[in-house]
Amino acid sequence: SSAVVLPGTSAALPQKAALPAAATAAAAVSHMLQVEVSVAGVLVTAAYGANETQIRTILAGATQTGATQTGTASGSSASTTAAVSGPSATQGVLSSGSELVTGQAGTAQAASAQATAAQQAAPAAATARVSGLTGSGLGFDTCTVPSAATMTSWLSSPYRVAATYLGGMNWACSYGNFTPAWVRKVAAEGWRFAPLWVGRQAPCTNVPFVAKINPSQAAAEGQSEAKSAVAAARAFGFGPGTPVYFDMEGYQTGQSACTRAVLNFLGGWTRGLHAAGYVSGVYSSASSGITDLAHQYGNAGYPRPDDIWIADWNSEPVLTDHAVPNGDWANHQRLHQYAGPHNETWGGATVNMDSDAADGLVAGLPAVPVLHGPNESAAPSELRVAPGQTARVRLTLQGVPNTPVAVRWQAAAPKGLTVSPSAGNVDLWPSMALSVGLTLAPSKSLAARRYSLPITVTAGGKPVADSFVLVSVVPAGRTLPPAHPLVLYAADKTSMSAAVAIAAALALPLSDVTGSYSRAWTATAVGKALVLAVGQPAADALYFNVCGWANPAKRKAGSTPFYYPGAPQRQSPGRNYFELSDTPTAAGTAQLTTQLTQYALGGTLPEHQTVPAAPTLACLGSPNVPVR
Known part of the structure; x- marks a missing residue:
């Protein structure tokens, strides 16, 4: 040798x-x-x-x-x-x-x-x-x-x-x-x-x-x-x-x-x-x-x-x-x-x-943010509107550091949905943010369902940013059940308020929102519905159950059979899986839940994703929170 x-x-x-x-x-x-x-x-x-x-x-x-x-x-x-x-x-x-x-x-x-x-x-x-x-x-x-x-x-x-x-x-x-x-x-x-x-x-x-x-x-x-x-x-x-x-x-x-x-x-x-x-x-x-x-x-x-x-x-x-x-x-x-x-x-x-x-x-490899071009966001990125009615969305564009850039933005509205204005050109200076109000108007004959509205920003003829608005077109008083079962589970009042508001913006049935630990446990165990644990108390409860809340499996405190896949899902990956939708702040949790529900229902993600927080060994929240 x-x-x-x-x-x-x-x-x-x-x-x-x-x-x-x-x-x-x-x-x-x-x-x-x-x-x-x-x-x-x-x-x-x-x-x-x-x-x-x-x-x-x-x-x-x-x-x-x-x-x-x-x-x-x-x-x-x-x-x-x-x-x-x-x-x-x-x-x-x-x-x-x-x-x-x-x-x-x-x-x-x-x-x-x-x-x-x-x-x-x-x-x-x-x-x-x-x-x-x-x-x-x-x-x-x-x-x-x-x-x-x-x-x-x-x-x-x-x-x-x-x-x-x-x-x-x-x-x-x-x-x-x-x-x-x-x-x-x-x-x-x-x-x-x-x-x-x-x-x-x-x-x-x-x-x-x-x-x-x-x-x-x-x-x-x-x-x-x-x-x-x-x-x-x-x-x-x-x-x-x-x-x-x-x-x-x-x-x-x-x-x-x-x-x-x-x-x-x-x-x-x-x-x-x-x-x-x-x-x-x-x-x-x-x-x-x-x-x-x-x-x-x-x-x-x-x-x-x-x-x-x-x-x-x-x-x-x-x-x-x-x-x-x-x-x-x-x-x-x-x-x-x-x-x-x-x-x-x-x-x-x-x-x-x-x-x-x-x-x-x-x-x-560490996650290093790379600025490829102008920053774009649309708010709200999820909303419902009745056929023949109108809704408002605010588009915000932010320039890149040190360099002025000429950009064009354009909304690619599906047939039957009018967006006004639908396009525009602007010179973005480094310290400049452009805000444009958009009016969305579905026709009276537009079929009741969810429509994805992409808004693309180009510079030099090349796309540099995308955002999406998920528009639920549905008559007043009606709901749009998701193609795949979805459950929003919250174990504290603040997260519950966010879950209810998001469900309303998506025209989801209110029955898709729950504050019951037993129901969330059963839905996760069965695996037919994608369960979003909205907020840290819900995430901790489904992952560790440190509080020892009563559950259908009669499991003791500190252990559940559940896990989260660590990536956005369109539907449930199977038995015993749930999706993390929690951050350390109420605003971050609401934003993340919006992003995850948009992906589950429409297949698109807003460009700037919020990162979920891993569950902790902490006893938080309540086993039963009223759905308001």
Whole structure:
């Protein structure tokens, strides 16, 4: 075996005697050697089992081999991983989809896959843009990531978070499609990632033949694992602030020495990640690792992880769990693996996967607002008007900073609906806002239904902004039931007022609005109606039911079987799903509910979307609010 260095360089790695004392000491703890070849810009990471002499011989013989890798940008570095397998380090695989490598004592990583991926990763290390951010929604994890084409196909799925294994000495899979280019492309499509590292396991692990924690060196081993994981994360383009979740598989409980070793190891893991500017996460079984961490939550002296990933296959995509008190890791700091391996097909592509629910730190591209052109809005964006009557809408145009721009706006009214004025030209100066009053007049013979009125702004002959008005044309006193069942659920008076007003503007039957927790629960469980949880009390109630309100399933406080898909829906995605329509402010909640109902009923979204707030572990509102 040879370690590959960058083209145009020639370097021999040092013999054992030439290795720094720090590297030798670290090897005794981690069974991992790291040698930096500064002239080549390469960091070689070599993991081994019991045969340190053999891996040092391999490192000593590594030279330039004419690699085709393109050079890195100035100041960047490459990372190469090597491993040895032999009589004392035989690899084996648990089963299809397993992430652990097993064999005889002294398991090692797969050398070729680690080295190849790290070489490919080098160009991205200096320009990493993917970093940590809060992610809420459904996710999946699989041993080797699907192809970029499959990820594109899966945009038709309700999933938006994907686990990505960075490696580790007990990892059984290969990188396969996983490269920095894959990360950049898939992240640009809106996917977010939960990076995982499969390192040393508990001394009393239930998994046979894996490299285990040395109790006397547990903290140092944890820090060493963190260093290796950070190097891999950087190579794949995951920048500082990214969470890395350590995969601590289930282990035997009731053994105090083993528990102490695991906690010391994970404490070292957290310290190591924090020292490098990364976020610490731990994936483990609810009955072992998560329970032991929860017991340390109130211990001020213990370096607990920032986020936890609970493995509990209860088929419920919720973030509450019997192993963790509701007040622990409660600030959007949880992931939950709620179902084991199974196949799912979306967009014609099938993946064998585990199912996850996320409301915690993941990695992705931050949402950066980009100003493409003038800002446009129409208010109200939802209204009802009787045939032969008129209604008013105010169109507002805002210029771009520093640059005057000439624009044309035009309303594309459907046949039978007159808009006056229907178009206009204006020079927008940077500090200027134009407000135009529009009169909408449906003809007396116009059929009673909902009509979408797009208003487009163009500059230089190219569209730069769009807004939509959803016009419900219906005689006075009548309503327009939606094509797909819709329920607006509110659990506080302010949100109820907004829900009632929005239903009136859309000519929805008032029966589509409810303040009954039992009715909202039933509608969500059945899955025929799209249930909008209007306001934070309603969202918290359907997600956690912290208050313990009476419900048809007789579920106790702190857990519901419900989840939200994390993206606007035209209709219910199925049983046990509801739509978040809450923000920290009453005005924001009303605006978001308007946007979501417009999308559900008309298929259009106002250009400037309000972002919903993730539910919190809080008891708010009332189980029964009158519909006014």
